[in-house]
Amino acid sequence: VRVATRSTPNPRSSVRARQQALVPLFHSLNQPLTSIRIALELCLMQRLRADEYREYLGKALEQSERLTNLLSRIRELLDSES
């Protein structure tokens, strides 16, 4: 996640810079969230083999860790800006 922290003289360009910084952040959060949702749906649909349930729940857990890491980095960036 890269968030621009450079100060800008113009408030409008500052808003634009912040919006541009949010786009990759939004994409980064979206992918693991979609993955977790689909992994859980696959488990609920009961189309997996017995050994695959563990595998897919494990993968969903990995994706939740990916989300946790992203949120930690956002927290760090917010703290550094305040």
Place this chain on the structure above:
Amino acid sequence: MRVLLAEDDAALASFVQKGLESESYAVDVSSEGEQARALATDIDYDLVVLDLNLPKLDGIAILRHVRTKKSTMPILVLSARSRVEDRVQCLDLGADDYLIKPFSFTELSARIRALLRRSHLPAASVLQLEDLRLDRVERRVERAGRRIELTAKEFALLEYLMRNSGRRITRTMIIEHVWNLSFDTATNVVDVYINYLRRKVDDGYARRLIHTIRGVGYELSASPEVYA
């Protein structure tokens, strides 16, 4: 039914692939744009699921290119961009549908079925030939009211034959629509699976539905006298 899934996020791609394979689609995955464009252009897919945010070449450029080569191949775009302008741009460039991330797999699956219904092949949820009935949504096959248990690949093969019932289908056509790129075309796996299907679908019934067309391939048909 063979589907190309162009998605650069490995985890998301593997989940969607697994879900679609559990519904008997043969799925090829491409994680970068140039390869996805080449595959979509060169291979006769029944449908393409295209993420817009791909490395090397973005989804918009792929959409633009593929539409000039293949005007009817259904393309479903996946994107995190939810603005009306983005959706309109994609639909105007030739996308047949647009699904915003995060999405539900069941919605993706339903939208794929809807697109296939509108494409050149009949894709009704229930296919029927004589007393043989295949329900795509329930994933159930019956003959003369008796349930037939099929593996995912047997189901996909029977579905392809039923969608093309009355037509002569070559082994190459079967390989291209039922198996994905990782399949070794040198094997006789098509003949093996046809034999599995025959045992389950035809054995014990007076009228055989799966016919071998010598020198061509196979045909699912209710007219055995033609090939006797």
